[in-house]
Amino acid sequence: MSQQESHQVELTGIQKVAVVLMQLDQEQAAEVMRQFNEYESEEIAAELLRLSQVDTAVVDQALDEVHELATGTLTGGREAASELLEASFGTEKATTVMNRLNSSMAGRTFEFLDGTEAAHIVSLLDGELPQTIALVLGYLRPDTASQVLAGLPADTRTLTAAALATMGTAVPEAVQVVSEELKRRTGTLATRHEPVEQVGGIQPLVDIINRSEVSLENELLASLGQHDPALAEDVASRLLSFGDLVRFERRDIQQVLRGVDPRTLAYALRGAASELETVIRANISERTAELLDAESAAMDRVRVSEVDAARAEIVRQIRALEAEGQITIKRGEGDEYVQ
Numbered sequence: 001m002s003q004q005e006s007h008q009v010e011l012t013g014i015q016k017v018a019v020v021l022m023q024l025d026q027e028q029a030a031e032v033m034r035q036f037n038e039y040e041s042e043e044i045a046a047e048l049l050r051l052s053q054v055d056t057a058v059v060d061q062a063l064d065e066v067h068e069l070a071t072g073t074l075t076g077g078r079e080a081a082s083e084l085l086e087a088s089f090g091t092e093k094a095t096t097v098m099n100r101l102n103s104s105m106a107g108r109t110f111e112f113l114d115g116t117e118a119a120h121i122v123s124l125l126d127g128e129l130p131q132t133i134a135l136v137l138g139y140l141r142p143d144t145a146s147q148v149l150a151g152l153p154a155d156t157r158t159l160t161a162a163a164l165a166t167m168g169t170a171v172p173e174a175v176q177v178v179s180e181e182l183k184r185r186t187g188t189l190a191t192r193h194e195p196v197e198q199v200g201g202i203q204p205l206v207d208i209i210n211r212s213e214v215s216l217e218n219e220l221l222a223s224l225g226q227h228d229p230a231l232a233e234d235v236a237s238r239l240l241s242f243g244d245l246v247r248f249e250r251r252d253i254q255q256v257l258r259g260v261d262p263r264t265l266a267y268a269l270r271g272a273a274s275e276l277e278t279v280i281r282a283n284i285s286e287r288t289a290e291l292l293d294a295e296s297a298a299m300d301r302v303r304v305s306e307v308d309a310a311r312a313e314i315v316r317q318i319r320a321l322e323a324e325g326q327i328t329i330k331r332g333e334g335d336e337y338v339q
């Protein structure tokens with residue numbers, strides 16, 4: 001490659017990281033690599049193998065960009081963060097990370113509820129309109145929100161779920177009023193004024209339901225179907241299921257299964273479609289496969305509730321890995337939940 005050609009090289013974000021790492025000593029490079037997750041580290045390592053020799057001009061180009069980011073006068077904000085993430089890891093990963101950051105930042109409005117037991121939050125919201133409860137749920141962490149939703153009376157739960165799914169951008173004044181009232185009820189005096197993000201919509205409701213017990217999920221979908229059939233169908237189509245694993249990338253399937261106990265997997269696979277079992281067995285180690293076979297052979301009659309519970313546990317594992325940015329969920333058409 002000539003000097004002139006090297007100036008025209010457009011490196012990907014991963015390639016730029018690889019080029020910079022090549023200029024560091026082993027200890028420094030190792031420290032940088034520890035800042036990336038397993039998948040990203042594999043991608044960087046692959047580029048290091050490919051880039052056995054790099055022209056000086058290409059190296060200078062990458063180092064100049066790093067220097068500019070580190071010392072230059074940069075424009076911050078949402079757009080800058082989004083562009084930097086997209087340049088480094090692609091549009092899909094950037095969108096996932098930004099959505100998670102938006103949710104985290106929006107939660108600051110009700111951060112005084114962090115650590116509060118769900119039952120206490122339910123009592124704080126007693127007598128409030130479903131729209132008000134939905135607003136609060138939209139700002140809570142999904143795992144806490146799912147417990148609060150489960151603690152509501154059945155009728156209120158359905159109306160709250162519908163309100164959350166159809167909620168758009170909250171009015172700042174309304175958010176402030178609700179926040180101040182809840183602070184008054186909890187005895188918290190500190191107040192904060194944060195930018196208001198869109199906290200409602202179907203996806204926040206889906207995130208909450210995915211962290212709920214299977215019985216609550218089924219009950220809520222059934223009651224929501226009576227209240228608004230079209231909305232219930234939309235929500236159901238977005239919910240994760242154990243069967244969705246067949247649509248995942250191999251590395252994501254392996255990441256999910258790495259944290260699943262063979263006994264749980266054996267229960268989850270009971271009555272599963274052959275395609276799903278084939279995919280799972282192709283992505284586990286020989287040792288895990290042996291343990292899985294042993295667990296399956298030891299099983300006699302298995303209750304449907306036990307199968308559902310095992311599959312729900314795996315779904316929770318999937319959601320946890322997605323929240324940490326370790327996997328990216330891609331959905332296809334339709335729902336292939338395995339009975």
